[in-house]
Amino acid sequence: MFSFIVRRIVSGVVALFVVSSLTFFLLYFSATSVARNILGESATQAQVHQKEIELGLDQPLVGRYLHWLGGVLHGDFGVSWFTSRSVVGSIFDRLPVTLSLVLVTIAIVAIVATLVGVAAAVRRGWIDRLLQIVSIAGSAIPQFVIAIIVVTIFAIKLHWLPATGYVPLGGNPGGWAVSLVLPVVALAISAVASTAQQVRSATINVLSKDYVRTLRSRGLAPREILFRHVLRGAAPAGMTVLSLQFIVMLGGVVVIEQIFALPGMGFLALQSTIQGDMPVLMGVVVYIVLIVVIVNLLVDLAVGWLNPKARVS
Amino acid sequence: MKLRPRVALAAIVTTAALVLTGCSAGGSDGSTNTGKTATGGTLTIGTLVDVKSFDPAQSHIGHYLQFDQPVYDSLLRRKPDGTLIPMLAKKWSYNADKTVLTLNLRDDVTFTDGTKLDADAVKVNLDRFRTGNGPDASTLAQIESVDAKDATTVVITLKAPDPALLDYLGNADGFIASPKAIDGGKIDTAPVGSGPYTLDASATVAGSTYTFVKNPKYWDPSLQVYDKIVLKPILDTTAMLNALLSGQVNAALLTAKTEAQAKSGGFTEYRYPTDWQGLLIFDRDGKMVPALANVKVRQAINYAIDKKTLLKQVGQGLGTVTNQVFGPTTAAYDKSLDNSYPYDPAKAKKLLAEAGYSDGFSVSMPTVSGFFDPALTAGIGQNLADVGITVNWVNVAGADFISGMVQGKFAMSWFSLFQGSPWVAANQIITPNATYNPFHTTDPKVESMVDTIQKGSEADQAKAAKQLNDYVTAQAWFAPFYRPDQIFFTDKNTTTTPQAQQAIPSIYSYAPKK
Numbered sequence: 001m002f003s004f005i006v007r008r009i010v011s012g013v014v015a016l017f018v019v020s021s022l023t024f025f026l027l028y029f030s031a032t033s034v035a036r037n038i039l040g041e042s043a044t045q046a047q048v049h050q051k052e053i054e055l056g057l058d059q060p061l062v063g064r065y066l067h068w069l070g071g072v073l074h075g076d077f078g079v080s081w082f083t084s085r086s087v088v089g090s091i092f093d094r095l096p097v098t099l100s101l102v103l104v105t106i107a108i109v110a111i112v113a114t115l116v117g118v119a120a121a122v123r124r125g126w127i128d129r130l131l132q133i134v135s136i137a138g139s140a141i142p143q144f145v146i147a148i149i150v151v152t153i154f155a156i157k158l159h160w161l162p163a164t165g166y167v168p169l170g171g172n173p174g175g176w177a178v179s180l181v182l183p184v185v186a187l188a189i190s191a192v193a194s195t196a197q198q199v200r201s202a203t204i205n206v207l208s209k210d211y212v213r214t215l216r217s218r219g220l221a222p223r224e225i226l227f228r229h230v231l232r233g234a235a236p237a238g239m240t241v242l243s244l245q246f247i248v249m250l251g252g253v254v255v256i257e258q259i260f261a262l263p264g265m266g267f268l269a270l271q272s273t274i275q276g277d278m279p280v281l282m283g284v285v286v287y288i289v290l291i292v293v294i295v296n297l298l299v300d301l302a303v304g305w306l307n308p309k310a311r312v313s
Numbered sequence: 314m315k316l317r318p319r320v321a322l323a324a325i326v327t328t329a330a331l332v333l334t335g336c337s338a339g340g341s342d343g344s345t346n347t348g349k350t351a352t353g354g355t356l357t358i359g360t361l362v363d364v365k366s367f368d369p370a371q372s373h374i375g376h377y378l379q380f381d382q383p384v385y386d387s388l389l390r391r392k393p394d395g396t397l398i399p400m401l402a403k404k405w406s407y408n409a410d411k412t413v414l415t416l417n418l419r420d421d422v423t424f425t426d427g428t429k430l431d432a433d434a435v436k437v438n439l440d441r442f443r444t445g446n447g448p449d450a451s452t453l454a455q456i457e458s459v460d461a462k463d464a465t466t467v468v469i470t471l472k473a474p475d476p477a478l479l480d481y482l483g484n485a486d487g488f489i490a491s492p493k494a495i496d497g498g499k500i501d502t503a504p505v506g507s508g509p510y511t512l513d514a515s516a517t518v519a520g521s522t523y524t525f526v527k528n529p530k531y532w533d534p535s536l537q538v539y540d541k542i543v544l545k546p547i548l549d550t551t552a553m554l555n556a557l558l559s560g561q562v563n564a565a566l567l568t569a570k571t572e573a574q575a576k577s578g579g580f581t582e583y584r585y586p587t588d589w590q591g592l593l594i595f596d597r598d599g600k601m602v603p604a605l606a607n608v609k610v611r612q613a614i615n616y617a618i619d620k621k622t623l624l625k626q627v628g629q630g631l632g633t634v635t636n637q638v639f640g641p642t643t644a645a646y647d648k649s650l651d652n653s654y655p656y657d658p659a660k661a662k663k664l665l666a667e668a669g670y671s672d673g674f675s676v677s678m679p680t681v682s683g684f685f686d687p688a689l690t691a692g693i694g695q696n697l698a699d700v701g702i703t704v705n706w707v708n709v710a711g712a713d714f715i716s717g718m719v720q721g722k723f724a725m726s727w728f729s730l731f732q733g734s735p736w737v738a739a740n741q742i743i744t745p746n747a748t749y750n751p752f753h754t755t756d757p758k759v760e761s762m763v764d765t766i767q768k769g770s771e772a773d774q775a776k777a778a779k780q781l782n783d784y785v786t787a788q789a790w791f792a793p794f795y796r797p798d799q800i801f802f803t804d805k806n807t808t809t810t811p812q813a814q815q816a817i818p819s820i821y822s823y824a825p826k827k
Contacts, residue, residue, distance in 0.1 A: 033716030040448035042748050083365045093519045155559040163555035166521050261547040263520025276712045
C-alpha cells in the first residue's frame with residue numbers, strides 16, 4: 001500500500017509540473033498587450049514600454065519561467081498585474097465559493113445517485129424505466145437552462161431564494177446554505193442523471209456475479225447481500241464517476257458562477273484570461289490542478305482500499 | 314442489520330469526506346444581506362464591474378466611481394447635469410492665461426482616521442495620481458506642479474491650459490484619501506477618506522458584496538440619504554436582470570436585450586446617451602488603404618451604412634441615429650448633423666465612382682468573438698459590400714483589440730466610444746496625438762480649432778467646438794451609426810437622476826421614492 005501511495009503522489013507532482021509549465025508556455029505564445037490594458041487606452045507608448053519592463057515582459061521566456069517557478073517553490077505566486085493584490089490572497093477569497101459549490105453538489109449527487117441507481121438495479125420495473133427517461137432528459141438539458149428555469153421560478157416568481165450572490169459559511173451557515181441552493185440544483189441535475197446510470201450498471205453487474213449467486217444459495221438475506229457485498233463491489237465504479245464529475249465541475253462551474261454572480265475560481269480564471277493577468281491565471285491553474293490531483297489520490301486510495309487488486313495495477 | 318466498520322466507511326467514502334471538506338471551506342467574512350430588498354435605510358446597487366482597487370490613485374471614470382464616491386470626497390462635485398459645484402474645494406479660480414489654478418479648501422473636514430484635510434493632503438493625492446500608473450493618470454499630464462501655498466490653498470501650475478481639468482477634479486482624479494492611510498500601505502483594500510460613508514469590512518465579501526455605512530462625523534449630512542449603501546458586482550447582464558427582478562438590488566444598469574423584461578416588471582426606466590458607436594476611419598492619409606485618403610470615399614462609407622436598421626437589429630432600436638461624434642450634452646453638438654449622411658447606397662456608389670473606385674476596394678477590420686454582435690458585423694459587411702467595399706474581418710483576442718487599433722494595425726474599425734467634452738473628445742480621436750488617431754492625421758484647420766478650444770474664452774471655445782464638429786463630419790473622418798441608450802432601472806422604492814457623460818448615476822443622486 002505504501003508504494004502505491006508513493007507512486008500516486010509522484011505521478012500527481014509530475015502532472016502538476018507538466019500542466020503548469022505547459023500553461024505558462026502556451027500563455028507566452030498567446031501573449032496579449034497586457035501593459036496597454038493595465039494602463040488604459042490613453043497611455044503613451046513610452047508608458048506602455050516602461051510598464052512592460054516593470055512586469056518583466058522584456059525578459060526572455062526561459063528567464064521569466066524560472067523566475068515564476070522559483071517564486072512558486074517558495075510559496076510566492078506574485079501579485080495580480082491589474083489589482084496589485086496577492087495572487088494567493090485572491091485565490092483564497094475565491095476558493096471557498098467554488099469548493100462550497102462543487103463539494104456540496106458532489107455530496108448531493110453521491111447520495112441521490114446511489115439511492116436511485118441501486119433502487120433501479122435491484123427493483124428494476126418502473127423505477128428503472130423512469131431512471132432511463134430522467135437520465136436522458138437530465139443529460140440533454142444544459143446546466144445554464146436549468147439555472148435560468150430555477151431562478152425564474154424560485155427567485156423571481158416565488159421570491160423564496162436569492163437569484164445571485166454568495167454568503168460565506170463563517171458566521172452565517174443558514175445564509176450560506178440558502179445562497180447555494182439554486183446553483184447546486186443547476187449543477188446537480190445532469191450529474192445525478194449520469195452518475196445514477198453508472199451506479200445502476202455497476203450494481204447490476206455485481207448482482208450477476210457468481211459469488212452473489214452463491215451467497216443467495218447459502219440463504220443470506222437480500223438486504224445483507226446488497227449492503228455487505230454488492231455495494232462494496234459497485235462502489236469503485238461509482239467513486240470513479242464521481243471523481244470525474246468533480247473534475248468536470250471544477251472546469252465547468254464558470255458558467256454557473258456567472259449566472260448566479262458567485263465570486264468563485266471559475267470567474268477569476270475567466271477574468272484573468274480575458275485580461276491576460278498571467279500571475280493570477282497561473283495561480284488558478286496550479287491550485288485547480290492541485291485539487292484535482294488530491295481528489296484523484298483520495299479516490300485511488302479509497303478504490304485500492306476497497307479492492308486490493310487495484311493496488312497492484 | 315449490522316455493518317462491518319470497513320463496509321460502513323466504504324459507504325460514506327464518496328460522500329462524507331467530501332462534505333466535511335466542503336464544510337470547512339467557508340470564508341471568514343461576516344454576513345451579508347443577500348436576498349434582502351432595501352427597507353428605507355439601505356440602498357443596494359448592482360454594478361457591472363468589480364472594484365480593482367480602493368487606492369484613489371487607481372480610480373477610473375464611469376462604473377468604477379460607484380466604489381470610490383461613498384468613501385472619498387472629491388475636490389469638486391459634478392451635479393447630474395455636469396455643472397461643477399464645491400466639495401472639498403470651496404472656491405477655485407484660474408489666472409488670466411489659464412495655466413495656474415488656485416483651489417481654496419474647506420477647513421472643517423477630517424478623514425475617518427482622524428487626520429485633518431489640508432493642502433498637503435491634496436498635494437500628496439494629486440501627485441500620486443499623476444505620477445502613478447493608474448488608468449487615468451495621463452489625464453493630469455498637463456500639470457507641471459502642485460503646491461500647498463498654505464493649509465487651505467492649493468496651487469496647480471499647468472504646462473498648458475487644460476479645459477477639462479476642473480471636470481477631472483470632479484471625477485476620478487479628484488478623490489482625496491488620508492495621507493496617513495496612504496503611508497500605511499493598505500489603502501487599496503482598506504480605503505480611508507472623508508466621504509459620506511465608510512467601508513464596513515465585516516459585511517463585505519470581495520467580489521460579491523461591498524457594504525458602506527454612514528460616516529457619523531460627515532460634514533454634509535445632505536449627502537447621506539441612506540444609512541447604508543451596498544454594492545453588488547454582477548458582471549453578467551442576465552444575472553443583473555434576475556437580481557433586479559427578484560428584489561436583490563434596488564437599481565441596476567441593464568442592456569437593450571434585457572430592457573423589455575424589466576420594463577414589463579414595473580420598474581422605473583432611465584435612458585440616456587453616453588457613447589457613440591460606428592466606424593473610426595483611422596487611415597485618412599491613405600497609408601494603408603489609399604482609397605481612404607479621398608473624402609468622397611469616406612463620405613460614401615457614411616452613406617452606405619443603414620444606421621436605422623443596425624440600431625434596430627443590434628440595439629433593439631434603443632438609441633438615436635447620428636452622424637456626429639460629439640454628444641448632445643456638449644457645446645459642440647449640432648442636432649442637424651445627426652442626419653448628414655442618410656442611408657443612400659446609390660449616392661455611395663456614385664461618390665466611389667467619382668473618386669475612381671467604381672470597382673470598390675478591400676479593407677481589413679478587427680472583430681472580437683463574444684464582443685461584436687454577429688448582427689453588427691453581418692450588417693456592416695453587407696452594407697459595404699452592397700457598394701463594392703469588401704470587408705475582411707480579422708478575429709483578434711479581446712485584450713488585443715484596443716492595442717491593435719491604437720498601434721495602427723487597422724485602417725478602420727468599429728468601436729463604441731465615450732462622448733466627453735469637446736476637449737476630451739478631441740484628445741481622444743481628433744488631435745495628431747489623440748489615442749485613436751494612430752496614423753497621426755491632421756490638417757491646419759483642425760489644429761487651429763483645437764487650439765481655440767484649448768486656449769480661448771468660454772464663448773470662443775464653444776464656437777470652435779461647433780466648427781470642429783461640422784468640419785470633421787463634412788470631411789467624414791468617422792462614420793458614426795448611433796448613440797445607444799444607457800438603460801438604467803430602479804425599483805418602486807428608489808429614484809435617481811442620470812449623470813451627464815457617465816454610464817451610471819453618481820452615488821449622491823439616489824433617494825428613496827416618496
